[in-house]
Amino acid sequence: MKNISTNIIASIIFGIIVYLFFTLMYPYHLHYQEQYQLFLITGDYFLSYLQMPGGFSDYMGGFITQFYFYPSVGSIFIAILLVSLQQLTWKISQRFNKTPLYYPLTFIPSLFYWALLCNENYLPGGLVALVIVMMFIYFTTQIKDGILKSVLSLLFVPVLYWLAGGAVVFYVLFSALMILFLSTRRTTQNIFIVVMQVALVISLPYLAKVILIQYPIIKMWIGVNYYSFPNTFPFYVGGIILLSISLPIIMNTLPEIKSKPQLILAIQYLIIISAGIFIINKSSDFDKEEVMAYDFYSRMRQWDKVIAMADQKAPSSPLSVSCLNLALAKKGLLAEQMFNYYQNGTGGLLPNFKKDFTIPMVTGEIYYQLGFINTAQRYTFEAMEALPLYQKSARSIKRLAETNLINGNQALASKYLKLLQKTQFYKKWATAMYKAMEEPQILMRHSEYGQLMTHKIQNDFFFSEGEKDMMLGQLFTANKKNRLVYEYLMAYCLLNKDLNHFMQYLSLGQSIGYKQMPQSFQEAFIYGWKMTPQKDQKPIPSFISNKKIQSANTFLSMMNLPNAKEALKKDYGNTYWYYLQFRN
């Protein structure tokens, strides 16, 4: 009794650790997954999933994913599923061996699945499918041998195929393993049932293909979307399911040790905990978590948080740096502070378009804030189109609603808003926007939409990915008070080490009305001025401080020394000069 209580406490603690991990250490992975689905609360949406083998598991996975909108809620579902898997493994093993001595071993499948879930491409629907298979196995083991058990064992195969797709194979495999390893189960009737189950399992995907003709046969075999990329065969998931069903049988073969059971339990827990820490640590990708955090805060317009993150640890990946630069620009600090942080070229300002679902989503955010509404719309649409499982993205749909509202296409905006009204967590926003759409002055008063509507491009041109400075120039020409666009234009020249255009465009900034010329502009100007042949040099303008000129002189005198890169890093690492000379 004491052991059982300890075991239950262990399971509860396991659940709490899982919960805390995803809530506190890994929340942006959950946000990341959530944004790439559009879970509609409609009957048609539910039925569309039920048409596919394993569609129920995918639907439940999607149902859970929608709660990732709030990681503290979404994590509860992950914890419940992983604890359920552990408990089912335990309950099934109890059918063969009642001793609680090896209880810690039942955590192994859950630990492995937890490790898989640390990869943003593994979807919760797969875990749902596994839990469903284990539930059916548990239910089957609870029925006493006889006709009912035989009939249900056969009946469960198509039902399970429908609920959990190809994972039904493991249900049948469990029946086979039982016959193989338990002599009491080796009866003619049981062997016949397993043969029939195997026949059913083999024929079901082909039968499904007859109805669902447009899907590849591999889809009929696998069913559930375990992984974001359908062409990747879920070997790891298969391994974990295999482990889950064989563990109860393996546990039955382990010796029953009566002396010092507490010590054996403690040793097992120690090993499991150590291995668990090792596995989860190896599986977690906190670099990705950081990029996802930058993207999340940019998407939520929490610019201060983006800058605070960078102050704690400077970002280095182009996507994180582009989010930081956007945050700096939104706070009016880009020209002043951009070189206080690591800069990785124009790719960290406006990343190039790529046919995938992450980069265009992040870059689209920047174009949106700049006022390239059509480009933002295109990027978000393309990102959604690139989703490999053909699902829709709530984030994209929301952005499409916004861009169409700003562009004045209310009919299209209302199509997207209607869809969002059928979701749990975007409903409120969509309804508010729907009302706002009826009264344009509400939209015009909106701090963001109103400004973007005012700055809307009036004179059409073709957007050219290869001429971003020209595009920024076009946008700025349309509204010469748009500081955000101006600073992006200048930053683009600086990061591109294009001082000619920088010098050309500098005078355009007069309309911005800087009280003091930003640091990076002063630095770039001095450098450009110093590099101009003396005969062409005009007097250095008053907006350049004497201190800056002295500092430039020191830098220029030292920059060609043998170990200048290291020597100058401390005092000049956050200057444009240093970027210009030493950053590739």
Added chain:
Amino acid sequence: MKFKYLIILSLNLLVACQQAIDIDKKLNLLPTINPDYINVTIPRNIAPLNFMIKDDINGVQVILQGEQNQLIANGKNDIRFNLNKWKKLIDKEKTLKVTVSVKKNNEWIQYRSFHWKIVEDEIDPYLSYRLIEPGYEVWNKIQLAERCIENFEENIFADNNLTEGSCMNCHIYNQQNPSQSMFHIRGKHGGTILNNKGKLRKLKTKTDKMISKAVYGGFHPGGRYAVFSTNYIIPEFHAEGSKKLEVYDTASDLAILDFETNQSITTPLLTDSTNFDTFPVFSADGKHIYYCAAKSVSVPDSIQKLKYSICSISFNDVNGEVGSVADTIWNARLTEHSACHLKTSPDGKYLLFTEADYGTFPIWHREADLRLIDLKTGKVDSLKNVNADYSDSYHSWSSNSRWFVFASKRDNGIYGKPYFCYIDKNGKAHKPFVLPQKNPAFYDFSFKSFNIPELSIGPLPFDAMDIEKVYWKQEAESFSDKGI
């Protein structure tokens, strides 16, 4: 005995369900229904025109009143007619008076009635289209589907899930007959798929003299030839909000493919590099090729000056020879507009095309509208009754030349839907109506655009698995240039 009472009770309930309700208020206004089926002309063989009420209501009742029969249908906020009852009613009536009543704030309000005119001229019962999301450069799931428009059955006959995600497009029939049709699948193992009575051929249409693979085209009525454009196609993206995409050619020629000899026929006139020639089709009798032609301009800078005329050139189907003189049927210089997507009616009377301000890709041109040329008189009908605010294009005739289908983006500017339009014996076009769906809210929740809708007289003799086999296992047949 109990069973008998049960039947009587059920019948009573059925009758009760179908009874007209007591009206509290009558309004002299038409109801706002979605889709807009108010005062439309429909063929006798169309599926039920299910619709929903746009207002916030608690119930709706619709009475379809014919000369002999009546059908009453009830719903919460939409109306879905029983298919069998609909068929029975529509078979016998010439006009249906549609009366919509809604329950709002606990009172029943009846709107002014409207009419559905049922014509004897049937529409071809099958419609094929491409289902694709209206994106830019990236495509995701593409399906070619066939819908029986007499009911709600849809069949996917090609799916890029089965063909490495390759793009697939432009499924067309010969004279609306499903025994000959074709479409292109791009990708490593792709080609032009030619269906001849269910036998599928995969064709590698590019020859040395052609600037690209076959793109837009049409069958010769005899079935031996098809005429195609070959194009270098460039997409550009507009920055201004009301425009989306501009697609243009930097070069385009015409070629005729002979499916018997696997030869491509080109002529200097139709491959002149100073001209852009595109969207060719054969005339109904197969003796002419109609196509769009424009003097080449510098693109994209002068894209707004790129305006296509409609030309015709003779064709001899005995020896496969193309004439040496082209006639201008519709002159872009005089109209200051641009023509594209030509489709001749099977009876040879009309030429239906799309007119835009400029360019060659009207589906993203808001101003793009359909135009109908009477080939006998040359008179152009602007089809005011048919066109709407957003792009109307990609049309196809019914085999009896009394109906045509077209893709219209009228509802939101992006998502195309198939609309059917009736042309009566006097050549008058009637108000078009959208392809009915079982769930009238279908289009609200659909992410797909219906591309290139084409009518046909029967179902296709192949399916998606046949296409999968052809894609992966069948060698593509090559074409060579025919010396001229």
